[in-house]
Amino acid sequence: MNAPAPVSGIVFDCDGLLLETESRWTIAEEIVCADNDAEFSMDLKRMMLGSSVPRAGVILAEWCGRPVEEGPRFADELLVAFRRAVDEHGVDPLPGVPALLSALAGRVPMAVASNNTEPETRRTLSRSTLPDVFDAFRCAGGELAAKPEPDMYLAACAALGVEPGEAVAFEDSVPGATAAMRAGMRVIGIPSTPGVVLTTPVVLTSMEEVDVDALLSGHLIGRPTGVPARS
16 A cells, blocks of 8 residues: 655644634624524534635525525625624634644645635734744635635635645635545544534544644545544
């Protein structure tokens, strides 16, 4: 059996993967639902997880019983409420993320690929304590199609100067994991929301489970999807 190829680049999703922003998105979603006479539920949360802001606006419009043509209005309301939630409550890195980024810095090029826009992604990251270690940002908007299309991940790999098959993507959502796998990357899933099932080759519960040396050597540490952890 051939040894796995070393990893030449790593691309991270942002919301729910690097940062604990899903609670902030939930606050925003609850506000938009309440303002439009609809009831928020975790079913809606799971439907929206990993969606681009325009797509989230369409989902919210339909959930609130409004025509999809009102999607842009709902998207704008959602983004405004999210910004306020981040400004009011702050945003923290998820467990294991600061240590992992510090351990990887200088050893491998890293990028962020988010279904939010680049200005919003940078804004949210700037309100966290994470170090500025990213070599590139490739986010939704402009000419790049949103996840689950592979465009952002392909663009991120190109920006890092690596082939997709030589890179690893970390993702927390189905659209994001689908995009990375379509790009031909090696993908590690870390679900951020209960009830979300990822079919990535490796699924972890947090970044704390990542062994840096094993990761960079191409041995993706974790357990295959569907295999329970040892007790």
